[in-house]
Amino acid sequence: MQILAEEFSLIKRLPPYVFAIVNELKMKARARGEDIIDLGMGNPDQPTPKHIVDKLIEASQNPRNHRYSASRGIPRLRSAICDWYKRNYSVELNPETEAIVTIGSKEGISHLMLSILAPGDVVVVPDPTYPIHSYSVIIARGDVKSVPLTKDINFIEAMEKAVKEIWPKPKVLMISFPHNPTTSVVDLHFFKEVVDFAREFGLIVVHDFAYADLCFDGYKAPSFLQVPGAKEIGVEIFSLSKSYSMPGWRVGFMVGNPKIINALGRIKSYLDYGIFQPIQIASISALNGPQEYVDEIRERYSSRRDRLVEGLGRAGWEIPKPMGTMFVWAEIPERLKQMGSLEFSKLLIEKAKVAVSPGIGFGNYGEGYVRFALVENEKRIMQAVRGIRKVLNSY
Numbered sequence: 001m002q003i004l005a006e007e008f009s010l011i012k013r014l015p016p017y018v019f020a021i022v023n024e025l026k027m028k029a030r031a032r033g034e035d036i037i038d039l040g041m042g043n044p045d046q047p048t049p050k051h052i053v054d055k056l057i058e059a060s061q062n063p064r065n066h067r068y069s070a071s072r073g074i075p076r077l078r079s080a081i082c083d084w085y086k087r088n089y090s091v092e093l094n095p096e097t098e099a100i101v102t103i104g105s106k107e108g109i110s111h112l113m114l115s116i117l118a119p120g121d122v123v124v125v126p127d128p129t130y131p132i133h134s135y136s137v138i139i140a141r142g143d144v145k146s147v148p149l150t151k152d153i154n155f156i157e158a159m160e161k162a163v164k165e166i167w168p169k170p171k172v173l174m175i176s177f178p179h180n181p182t183t184s185v186v187d188l189h190f191f192k193e194v195v196d197f198a199r200e201f202g203l204i205v206v207h208d209f210a211y212a213d214l215c216f217d218g219y220k221a222p223s224f225l226q227v228p229g230a231k232e233i234g235v236e237i238f239s240l241s242k243s244y245s246m247p248g249w250r251v252g253f254m255v256g257n258p259k260i261i262n263a264l265g266r267i268k269s270y271l272d273y274g275i276f277q278p279i280q281i282a283s284i285s286a287l288n289g290p291q292e293y294v295d296e297i298r299e300r301y302s303s304r305r306d307r308l309v310e311g312l313g314r315a316g317w318e319i320p321k322p323m324g325t326m327f328v329w330a331e332i333p334e335r336l337k338q339m340g341s342l343e344f345s346k347l348l349i350e351k352a353k354v355a356v357s358p359g360i361g362f363g364n365y366g367e368g369y370v371r372f373a374l375v376e377n378e379k380r381i382m383q384a385v386r387g388i389r390k391v392l393n394s395y
Helices: 018-031 050-060 075-089 104-116 131-139 155-165 188-201 258-271 277-288 292-314 334-352 378-393
Strands: 099-102 122-127 143-148 172-175 204-208 234-239 252-256 327-331 369-373
Touching (some): 050 277, 104 131, 104 234, 104 252, 104 258, 188 204
């Protein structure tokens, strides 16, 4: 008997990525020879710093580094992670019990959900959100309860209302600030409210801190773990992808509550042998080495943000400047909003030759928006602005 994908219960709960529709249109247009400016996927375009690459090459030439590694990460990398937290946030961590290396943040989040959720457990997730925050729960056979994260709704109040109404009681709260896709930022008081809230309702907090370093205009993102008692109820995840332009290297880490870290470690011990050891050694150089590159990448994204937002503003599309992330979250102009974010994204590919991410792909409350990723140079961004201006002027 032929086995069809539709017969697999988990696959039926995982809808096709909305982004795949836009990506297919982009690829077809490029196949026809069209020059499409891709501001869709948040895929950093800058090369990894030379000293990190050099360390990878050096470590790769040592045959001892070709063997299986440790799924939790080598001790020196875990120590470097804890030192990084101490320098940047004055947070003390034990590298043996409170830090674990992950194969990027998506792997860490997904395997964490497998390790701490039972079938039917409820996880509270903002809407809109980065897709893996929801789909990792579904993969773990859990249930997602969405709470709106919009400019006109108080997220803490909405979260409290939702948690009081949910049965069974939620087990986990998944958050991420600076936030993808909305670019929302918070202060340390917000995390204090989250910690108090989690204690009151017995929630585990998982904070995705991927855009910790990509902050602008004097804003510095706080770490969730800076709040006294945060380690008692949660963990934080960071990735080297954005800060150090290392997306393809797949290096992340999770720190915080030792019981939660241990649960992830147990799952990972069955599923992987860790990242290729030379990559881990090079990652130590990223965390402990010169940090000027982080400042440079921040300035580059800030400059691209200004070019895009100011250029679209002159074209009649007013968008607030984000204070964090590598994205611009743009509400579709009122006269075009009725077509929806997916059709609007299709229009931009067809007429402006610009690919963006439709807001509906991030959740129901993402409808009416599109997300621009600042992953092209300023010249290409201005080319995109000119193409979008033509579209706006024709409606």
